[in-house]
Amino acid sequence: MIRQFGPADILFIIEAVRWTLLLSVIAFVGGAVGGLIVALARSSDSIALRRISAVFIRIFQGTPLLMQLFLFYFGLAVLNLPINPLLAAAVALTFHASAYLGEIWRGSIQAVPTGQLEAATALSLSYRDRMQSVILPQAARIGVAPTVGFLVQLIKGTSLTSIIGFTELTRAGQIVNNATFDPFVVFGLVAVIYFLICWPLSLYARRLEARMRRAFTR
Amino acid sequence: MAQSKQLAVEMRGVSKFFGAFQALKAIDLTVETGERIVICGPSGSGKSTLIRTINQLETIQSGTITVDGIELTAGGDNVGKVRREVGMVFQQFNLFPHLTVLQNCMLAPLKTGRANKSSAEATARKYLERVKIPEQADKFPAQLSGGQQQRVAIARALCMEPRIMLFDEPTSALDPEMVKEVLDTMIDLAREGMTMLCVTHEMEFARAVADRVIFMEAGAIIEQGAPEEFFGNPRSERLRNFLGQIA
Numbered sequence: 001m002i003r004q005f006g007p008a009d010i011l012f013i014i015e016a017v018r019w020t021l022l023l024s025v026i027a028f029v030g031g032a033v034g035g036l037i038v039a040l041a042r043s044s045d046s047i048a049l050r051r052i053s054a055v056f057i058r059i060f061q062g063t064p065l066l067m068q069l070f071l072f073y074f075g076l077a078v079l080n081l082p083i084n085p086l087l088a089a090a091v092a093l094t095f096h097a098s099a100y101l102g103e104i105w106r107g108s109i110q111a112v113p114t115g116q117l118e119a120a121t122a123l124s125l126s127y128r129d130r131m132q133s134v135i136l137p138q139a140a141r142i143g144v145a146p147t148v149g150f151l152v153q154l155i156k157g158t159s160l161t162s163i164i165g166f167t168e169l170t171r172a173g174q175i176v177n178n179a180t181f182d183p184f185v186v187f188g189l190v191a192v193i194y195f196l197i198c199w200p201l202s203l204y205a206r207r208l209e210a211r212m213r214r215a216f217t218r
Numbered sequence: 219m220a221q222s223k224q225l226a227v228e229m230r231g232v233s234k235f236f237g238a239f240q241a242l243k244a245i246d247l248t249v250e251t252g253e254r255i256v257i258c259g260p261s262g263s264g265k266s267t268l269i270r271t272i273n274q275l276e277t278i279q280s281g282t283i284t285v286d287g288i289e290l291t292a293g294g295d296n297v298g299k300v301r302r303e304v305g306m307v308f309q310q311f312n313l314f315p316h317l318t319v320l321q322n323c324m325l326a327p328l329k330t331g332r333a334n335k336s337s338a339e340a341t342a343r344k345y346l347e348r349v350k351i352p353e354q355a356d357k358f359p360a361q362l363s364g365g366q367q368q369r370v371a372i373a374r375a376l377c378m379e380p381r382i383m384l385f386d387e388p389t390s391a392l393d394p395e396m397v398k399e400v401l402d403t404m405i406d407l408a409r410e411g412m413t414m415l416c417v418t419h420e421m422e423f424a425r426a427v428a429d430r431v432i433f434m435e436a437g438a439i440i441e442q443g444a445p446e447e448f449f450g451n452p453r454s455e456r457l458r459n460f461l462g463q464i465a
């Protein structure tokens with residue numbers, strides 16, 4: 001039974017945006033924490049930490065996000081936990097984001113000139129203070145643009161969770177399309193909504209980068 | 219003579235390897251408290267590596283280093299203790315670009331618990347005055363000339379009230395017209411009795427303040443002596459050649 005695409009469908013799709021946003025926020029916050037740990041481990045003096053974090057990054061960057069979603073989703077069942085698409089999606093995307101942000105931030109940390117670390121060390125700052133007060137603020141400037149760039153990828157990546165049945169923006173579009181069979185209008189609307197979320201972020205990234213640069217050369 | 223003065227630095231048989239390459243070859247070196255040492259030698263001879271072992275920016279593979287009676291290689295927090303007594307100035311200044319001049323000077327005293335905010339600021343302003351740039355306190359490093367940046371770097375190190383100062387070619391990255399202001403600052407510091415080890419090819423500075431000049435080549439100390447002797451009557455052929463080149 002095919003019905004006309006109408007205002008109720010638009011509302012249904014727009015309401016699903018919050019799940020896309022919620023999932024993006026969870027994955028980004030979780031990924032930021034995980035990514036910082038991974039980046040610090042990757043650039044630490046300990047060979048063991050460097051190896052473990054490298055393997056972690058390789059696994060999550062070297063396999064499709066969709067497979068990771070499947071594994072976490074069905075993994076819940078194997079562990080006899082209730083099937084919960086939001087939980088599976090949140091965990092999978094957090095690991096995914098941890099690996100990518102970890103690698104981005106490792107690069108940012110290592111792009112800070114070694115003289116900075118040497119000066120901080122010679123001033124007898126502790127590891128924590130060297131990182132917190134000297135290296136990370138400078139790495140943040142280097143890493144901000146690729147980080148927001150990744151956030152845009154992550155938001156678009158949440159659309160894959162529709163496949164494990166999580167009703168976010170894309171899944172809402174599929175549901176509406178199944179009832180109205182008006183794919184160009186439905187998925188056109190869905191695409192526009194993704195664009196409206198992601199585009200300001202890209203603009204913001206550019207502004208942030210410019211501001212950081214000014215702060216250094218003022 | 220040996221026992222009457224306390225030793226600031228004592229190196230015994232210090233060897234440093236980068237992989238298979240030996241950058242320091244069983245170096246013996248003692249520096250008395252208050253002594254001013256200038257180290258020179260061709261590029262790649264191990265000068266930087268030598269002074270960087272003193273605050274363990276480079277670890278060593280054999281030998282012992284004792285700084286102000288604290289043995290670096292003995293473990294515990296000895297490395298931390300030594301770093302709190304040793305200030306270092308780098309060729310590339312290495313100021314923290316995201317912090318103002320004042321913040322650069324206050325960071326280490328605050329973070330290491332040496333000082334609270336107001337005393338750290340007072341100390342910072344005192345040393346910025348000493349290096350003659352108190353008016354730049356609120357600027358960022360990028361707004362300063364190279365000579366000013368290097369003087370800030372000296373002030374920043376002094377804020378930790380070190381007993382020993384290490385300089386690694388502090389004027390090599392400067393435009394010629396800025397060399398003098400940095401050397402003058404270093405000369406003032408030397409006159410106040412600071413123990414100093416300076417890697418530099420500024421022979422005018424060496425003549426003015428050095429108690430001893432050391433010539434290194436290929437990871438070894440080839441010759442050393444008081445400046446008059448060192449420059450006036452070099453014994454080794456290699457030092458004569460070297461002095462001929464830099465003159």
Ligand SMILES: Nc1ncnc2c1ncn2[C@@H]1O[C@H](COP(=O)(O)OP(=O)(O)O)[C@@H](O)[C@H]1O
Binds near residue numbers: 241
């Ligand atoms: N991190 C490093 N890794 C490998 N070799 C190094 C490293 N640092 C210095 N060296 C080598 O050690 C030697 C001494 O270097 P250095 O102490 O910087 O010389 P100088 O300061 O006298 O120019 C050089 O041959 C240099 O190439």
Ligand SMILES: [Mg+2]
Binds near residue numbers: 265
């Ligand atoms: Mg050098």
